[in-house]
Amino acid sequence: MKLVYNYILLRFMPNRAAGEFANVGVVVNCPQLGYCDYRINFSHSKRVTDFFPSVSKRLFTEGCKSLRKILDHQVKSNQAGFFDMASRIQEGVFHFSQIQTSLGEREPQAFLDSLYETFVLGNLAESADSQEAMMEVEIRQILRKFDWGKRYRRKTFADKYGYRISIPFASDGKAAKPLYFNHEDVNAIIDKTTLWKDRLWRMRGELPPEMLIAYRQPDNPDNRVFCDDFIKEIKSDHSTYGNITAIQSCRADEIAKFMCIPDATLVGG
Numbered sequence: 001m002k003l004v005y006n007y008i009l010l011r012f013m014p015n016r017a018a019g020e021f022a023n024v025g026v027v028v029n030c031p032q033l034g035y036c037d038y039r040i041n042f043s044h045s046k047r048v049t050d051f052f053p054s055v056s057k058r059l060f061t062e063g064c065k066s067l068r069k070i071l072d073h074q075v076k077s078n079q080a081g082f083f084d085m086a087s088r089i090q091e092g093v094f095h096f097s098q099i100q101t102s103l104g105e106r107e108p109q110a111f112l113d114s115l116y117e118t119f120v121l122g123n124l125a126e127s128a129d130s131q132e133a134m135m136e137v138e139i140r141q142i143l144r145k146f147d148w149g150k151r152y153r154r155k156t157f158a159d160k161y162g163y164r165i166s167i168p169f170a171s172d173g174k175a176a177k178p179l180y181f182n183h184e185d186v187n188a189i190i191d192k193t194t195l196w197k198d199r200l201w202r203m204r205g206e207l208p209p210e211m212l213i214a215y216r217q218p219d220n221p222d223n224r225v226f227c228d229d230f231i232k233e234i235k236s237d238h239s240t241y242g243n244i245t246a247i248q249s250c251r252a253d254e255i256a257k258f259m260c261i262p263d264a265t266l267v268g269g
Contacts, residue, residue, distance in 0.1 A: 002103050005030050005111055009097040009119055014055045022048050023119045028112045035108040038071055039116045040064050067094055098166035135178035135249050136168050142256050157206045165199050176212040181227040182219055189223055193230035204242040212258050213246045
């Protein structure tokens, strides 16, 4: 049986202005089974503090303990509303990501463990989430330069089955999503392209009519072919993916040209 899983990532962000963070936990909810649970990283605190040299190990571990007490209390006292509550927690240097949705056949605990291994244990050395967050900052700077900041909002789009994706920049007619492909691991690149081909296919009737993928291609020429094939496919196959424009994230002038909407209407986040 296909199960619908909602999940949110717990992020450690000691300096929000810099936009850098490390994923340190995950919360999973499966409404069909009434399941909700979480995992927070305690055993790899040194990896987190090595990633943020100015942060003490005590600040991180004490913050995790405090947050775990809050989560433990809520999951015991209000299981039905736990996930909704957890997604709104902002606890000092910790905050949660936007809600993501995935379909799967794994048991809930196995799904939670797989997310933890992928996004938490595999996150600290080279965080695609962190890189894409910085790419978002760069796009936001472009919008501010031309006073377009209020014309775009983060928005969650859903298909008829409840599958949801969060897009950081959306207006009534256009949307933009940065994607980071500069991985040494070929599997990471292929997994990312496969994921986003599926997402764009699923959401082709729900996203705004013009969609921008601002991408960071691999530095390694041997790995670049997988990114290039992905970009070529989503740009050319309009019937499958919709009207997709793809621009390298370093080309600020081209991104600004795409994002220009003189008479834009604001959309809700």
